[in-house]
Amino acid sequence: MAKQESLIKFRGKVGDLSFSKHRSRGYEVRMKGGVDKARIQTDPNFQRTRENMAEFGTAAGTAKLLRIQLNNLLRTFADNTMRNRLTSLIHRIQKSDSANARGERIFLEENSTMLKGFEFNQASSLKMLLGEKLEPTYDRTAGEATLIIPEFNPQNDVMLLNGATHMLFTLAVAELSTDEVPPRPVMVRSGYIPLIGVHVEETLQAPLVVDAAKVVYIIVGISMYQEVNGEFYPLKNNPYNAMTIVDVDIP
Template sequence: MAQQESIIKLKGKIGDLTFYKTKDGYQARQAKGVDPQRIATDPNYQRTRENNAEFATGAAAAKRLRDTLRPMILLTYDPKMPGRLFSRVMRVVKADAVSDRGERRVLPGNLGLLGQFGFNAAASLTNTLFLEPQCTVDRVAGTVALDIPSLVPKLTIAAPQGATHFQFNFGAAVVDFDTEGEGNGSVMAIAESETSLLMAESFAGVTLTVELPPASELPLFALFGISFYQEVNGKPYPLNNGAYNPIDIFRVDVA
């Protein structure tokens, strides 16, 4: 182990050397690692190769899901969401009871594990809206509808402080986890209600409908959430850039 004797105090990495501070002063050590070629070929690293392969599968699937659902995800804000979503997708990969270890993948029958995933950990849909809309999927026609009944906003919606208006957001997507590149079949459609006053006596209810490719056999995800706004000089502005908006995977449907 090398120890610095000069007045130059370094912390961090330079090349393959790591500099750090101890009670005995500033020291340096050479970074250690396993040769990538050995990991790729040595039988002792078979388990590592299997884990790396499934990690890559989960990362690619989570990215495909995020990319497809982006129009809805952008309505809210949670910097830790990608990591949380990856962890949930890895549960789907590990639930594959058919493939060999290292070759497990995202099977449609296991995608129910993604149900009720919240894209904003700081805002739970179940703690914000005290009713459950009804979702209807017609795969043959390619339509997905969400029926939101009439309600009294101040009794049914737990709005954050400063919000004056709300809007219901609905989206549905079919996601192709198997095909790479352009034209993989993943597509999303969104619909939204009118912006309504939180202090209104009642909300009349609304049915939000989106259209997807008819007769698709791809896994289908329905997302639902609420956006909050603050009115300033007669114009509504997103409250805190969406930090209080809950968006959840409301339903997962597989053909």
Template sequence: MARQDSIIKFKGQMGGISFYKSAQDGHLARQKGGVDAKRIQTDPAFARTRENGSEFGRAGSNGKLLRTAFRSQLLNTGDSRMANRLSALLNAVLKTDQVSLRGQRNVANGDLNLLRGFDFNDEGKLTHTFFAPYAADVDRVTGTVTIDVPAFVPTDMIAYPDGATHFRLVAAAAEVDFAENAYNVQALETDELVLGALPAAPVNLALTMSPGNTDPLFVVLGIEFAQLVNGQMYTLNNGAYNALSLVAIEPGA
């Protein structure tokens, strides 16, 4: 793969070279080649290739399902490569499946704890923005998920963007059935809290999930910022500060 540096940018194919545009990397060119697709689909020599392709595709689909479950929380968060980063990590999780055959390995049987601490916004990590201590607790029997944050001084414990006057904490939990491509999600957020030098009151975010559910459960915690102008609150979509992270994971039974 090579980058197009000429003034005139090409698209299409010419002389065995494919010219195209990538949203992340701009105008690129690469040599056309590779093995015929039909041969890859049928030739026994490419059995491993088919298995790897099947599993990689499954990881991508699982990543899309997880992103869809937390779509509301991702509207103001997430970097341009987040989907690819999540798919790659889920592919690593899938490869830890010690039960299924090659080509049939799946995320649910893998080590989902590899996802713990995943930041949906790589440019605004939760650990770089929110420094107050918190505890995330999951009770699968009762279906209760709680995130507790003791009282803290916002200006001491939060890195915030210029112009921000308020912030809110957001939390969500999702029970995800990867086999059925289904999920159940519950979410909560605080009111807008003042970014000031006075201590903020303790925060308790309690989510009610399905009692006794055995699907993998994912819990996210995030922070978003707002600006108060003439009595109107405006959300700040600042990619360097808005954060959302997977803070707790309970593998399925």
């Protein structure tokens, strides 16, 4: 891949050259190439390519619905790679579909346990920020998700970030849905917990009543803040905020 070294940075197309900016590699330039679009759409030799394109398009649509559902949470926790990583994961889940033919495989809810462990910020994790296990549960009978935050001493059990004075826990529970307008998750948050002194055990509970046949997934997040004159401000860019799909409850 050719690099742009001049003071003037181009974007777009000039003749057979295409100029772009990659988020990590900087400005790049490449020559126009590849197979004609019409040929890909009609040539029997590109049947596998068309099947892959169809499935990846379906995966992108499903991932978009999840992002819409979690939009309010993503503003605080997601990094700039989350979109592509989530689409890639959904694509892998689609490939677990053993009922439909190649090119027509879809996201089946019985395979959704593969969502468990997904990190919305790949630079951080719950385990990195807190040296205690967080294991939420979902009770279908009661229609409630529960997270017990164990007693901990921030000085020993928390990754202390420069400038941070407090931390906050978020518990979210959502019905897994591929509807055009997916239902919003139910969220509850702890108070702002000072990063000094022992924090006693605390329980967060989020009510969510769903149909017995619905899949439910549970998310836990940890975010860091700085207190100034009684106001709490998120750390710049929240580089270490963590949010994880910690469990997927299949009926």
